[in-house]
Amino acid sequence: MSPYHPQGDAWVGRQVADAPLAKVMLEKRGEGTATGVGLDGVPRLYGLTRLSATPDASEVYLAVGIPRSVALAGSNRALVRNLVLLGLVAVGALVAARVVAERLVLRRTEALTAATKRLAGGDLGARTGLAGDDSELGHLARSFDEMAEAVEQRAAERARAAAELVRSERMAALGRLAAGVAHELRNPLSVIAGRIEILKHQMAPGQAPTFAVLTRSLAQFEEAAERMRRIMEGLSTYSKPAKPDPTPLDLGELLRATSEVLAYEARKHQVSISVQVPPMLPQVVGDRSALMQVFVNLATNAVQAMVETAGGQVTLKAYESDGSGSPIVAEVTDTGPGIAPDALAQIWVPFYTTKAEGTGIGLSIVRSLVEQQPGAAITVESRQGAGTTFRLTMSAIGADVLARSSAS
Ligand SMILES: Nc1ncnc2c1ncn2[C@@H]1O[C@H](COP(=O)(O)OP(=O)(O)O)[C@@H](O)[C@H]1O
Ligand SMILES: [Mg+2]
Known part of the structure; x- marks a missing residue:
């Protein structure tokens, strides 16, 4: 064996039948290519040929090897470049998908969630604002808006009914009051009427009521007037606007x-x-x-x-x-x-x-x-x-x- 090698001399005359390269040469028995590990342990791509011009019986082969790393450097670079490109494309696709998802889904779900929260918080005017959207989420949003509309209407009706009831309670109270006041006024009025009768009786021609009767009558008139004033006061304060x-x-x-x-x-x-x-x-x-x-x-x-x-x-x-x-x-x-x-x-x-x-x-x-x-x-x-x-x-x-x- 006579290889070209940095330490070629060291190999001259050595038996290398066991070496992988030698095995390949013996297998091919002619021309061919092979991959294998060189005598120095470096993986190479080899081109082999049998030198048939050799006169003697023993076979001589010529093997030319290029280290794999050198031979494949170009394609490795292409591979790396392609992988990087592929990565960039993948990232781009993800970003695009995210943007699209954001536009199509996230924005709508956010609008829906926000409207739901506002409605739950008591803002009955909350709407999603997605009425014209034809997607599935759009349909959901429309159903939500319709429901919110119905809730708002019910609440308004309820408030109207409650206000009506408050008014009718007030009216009923006023009615009770009016009946009470009418009854209360009857007392002092009958006192006044009775006293006037007594006075008229004593006021025949040439006759005057006694001092005692006049004093008593005045006191009763005063008391009746005061009583009526208080009743009227109670009524007027009660019916004042709120x-x-x-x-x-x-x-x-x-x-x-x-x-x-x-x-x-x-x-x-x-x-x-x-x-x-x-x-x-x-x-x-x-x-x-x-x-x-x-x-x-x-x-x-x-x-x-x-x-x-x-x-x-x-x-x-x-x-x-x-x-x-x-x-x-x-x-x-x-x-x-x-x-x-x-x-x-x-x-x-x-x-x-x-x-x-x-x-x-x-x-x-x-x-x-x-x-x-x-x-x-x-x-x-x-x-x-x-x-x-x-x-x-x-x-x-x-x-x-x-x-x-x-x-x-
Ligand atoms: N002084 C009281 N003694 C006993 N129960 C009372 C008294 N005041 C209020 N209540 C109770 O509270 C309830 C609500 O009173 P209210 O709001 O004035 O309505 P209403 O008088 O029309 O029933 C009454 O129905 C009664 O059960
Ligand atoms: Mg009551």
């Missing part, structure tokens, strides 16, 4: 007007009403008409709670709770059956009623009116079989401004 108008208020006067308004209803059911207010109670700031409605609603409930049991007692009370910056407390207490503990939270809910003819909105109106008064709060305390107290706290307008309130 535009809040905070003014300094004398709670004693307000509670007395409330008792006047309810006097007829109470007497009809043998319920007595008393007002307890200390003479020098500080004033509070609030809307007179709203507070009047609050007290009339609470007192009406108190009377209605005791219609079955004669001898009930409603107390309208106001006092200054002690401590500095003391809030003023107004209470409406009854000796009725009380409210079951599990119903206590329910009573404020609109339309909750335990009465056959009830609307269940009296207390919800009370609560919303109290919430409109700055610094006011209302609580309820009830013991079954003993009675109920609704307690309204309000801040006083300052100890120096004292209401000239006389106990009744």
